[in-house]
Amino acid sequence: xxxxxxxxxxxxxxxxxxxxxGAVCGKCEKEIASHINVRSRRIYVGTKGYxxxxxxxxxxxxxxxxxxxxxxxxxxxxxxYAAELYALALPENFEGFVTNCxxxxxxxxxxxxxxxxxxxxxxxxxxxxLKYKHLVNRHGLSKEQKMLSQNERAExxxxxFRVIKKDIPKNILICDDVITTGSTVGECISALxxxxxxxxxxxxxxxxxxxxxxxx
Numbered sequence: 001x002x003x004x005x006x007x008x009x010x011x012x013x014x015x016x017x018x019x020x021x022g023a024v025c026g027k028c029e030k031e032i033a034s035h036i037n038v039r040s041r042r043i044y045v046g047t048k049g050y051x052x053x054x055x056x057x058x059x060x061x062x063x064x065x066x067x068x069x070x071x072x073x074x075x076x077x078x079x080x081y082a083a084e085l086y087a088l089a090l091p092e093n094f095e096g097f098v099t100n101c102x103x104x105x106x107x108x109x110x111x112x113x114x115x116x117x118x119x120x121x122x123x124x125x126x127x128x129x130l131k132y133k134h135l136v137n138r139h140g141l142s143k144e145q146k147m148l149s150q151n152e153r154a155e156x157x158x159x160x161f162r163v164i165k166k167d168i169p170k171n172i173l174i175c176d177d178v179i180t181t182g183s184t185v186g187e188c189i190s191a192l193x194x195x196x197x198x199x200x201x202x203x204x205x206x207x208x209x210x211x212x213x214x215x216x
Contacts (some may be wrong), residue, residue, distance in 0.1 A: 013078040014065050023077035028062065035060050038089050041208065043182030045189045051202050052185075053089045058178055058207040067177055067207060070115045071107070082119035082206070086175055087127070089204045095129030096171030096200075101188050102138040102161070120175045135168065136161050136188050161191040168195050173202050180209040 011018060012025035019025050024032070035056050042049040056063040069075070070082055100116040108114055117134070124132040138160055172192065176185050185203050192199050 013069055013073065013075050013081070014062065023075065023081035031062050032066065032085075035063060036085075036088065039208075043179070043186055043203070045186045045193065050189060051091075052179055052182070052205065052208065053091065053203065054179065054205045054208040055085060055089050056207040058180075058209045060207075063207055070119075070177065072111060074111065074113050079118045080122055083122035085206055086119055086123050086204060089206075090173070091202055094173060094202070096173060097131050097133045097135075097169040098124050098173045098175060099133055099135040101174060101176040101185050102136060105138060116175050116177050133165070133169065135163060135165050135172070136191055137164050158187065161187050163191050163195050168192060168199060170198070171200050173204055176203065176205045178207045178209065179203070179205045 009018070010020060012028055013023045014028045015025060017025040017027070022029075038053060038055060041052045041054070043052055044050070058064065058067075066082075070078060098120055100114065100120050102108075103114040103116065121132045124130040139162055174185055174188055179185060185205075189201050189203075192201065
């Protein structure tokens with residue numbers, strides 16, 4: 001126990017149980033660990049397919065709780081915990097630049113942070129061959145994707161992303177928290193493609209709803 005624990009009330013970032021170190025209690029950590037299963041799917045941008053690596057099925061209740069709290073709570077310990085989870089889904093021996101699908105502006109203004117960017121930056125620190133680089137910005141207004149149909153999702157994010165760097169790296173890993181149809185991350189990839197650079201892109205996310213517009 002640290003001296004600071006005597007003065008600060010530390011709680012599990014998921015269930016709220018009293019803890020003395022880390023981000024989540026032993027019970028929640030054990031349950032989350034039991035659901036980890038690194039899998040690979042594909043999304044398509046035009047005719048080209050891209051690998052999506054993910055850890056969880058979104059329907060698992062504790063996973064939904066974790067993702068909800070990452071979006072709503074600016075908790076550094078929880079970001080570190082999420083960074084460790086993202087790292088589990090990294091392709092073996094991957095070296096290159098890591099970026100993320102940017103959060104909607106309304107969410108970032110309301111909560112003051114991007115729930116994917118924060119753990120991605122932490123994940124890259126101290127890991128040889130990984131470097132975080134903010135490559136894409138989101139612009140314009142868009143609705144939350146969760147209540148939209150597949151076609152509405154695609155239209156909602158169409159042309160909403162812009163590449164902000166001129167020197168785009170060739171090997172890029174894009175992180176996101178949840179992928180459903182792949183419309184959002186697909187638009188990020190499309191924006192990178194429009195730079196004219198022949199980029200190699202892999203996608204890593206924490207959870208998938210297992211609904212994709214096309215299966216490879």
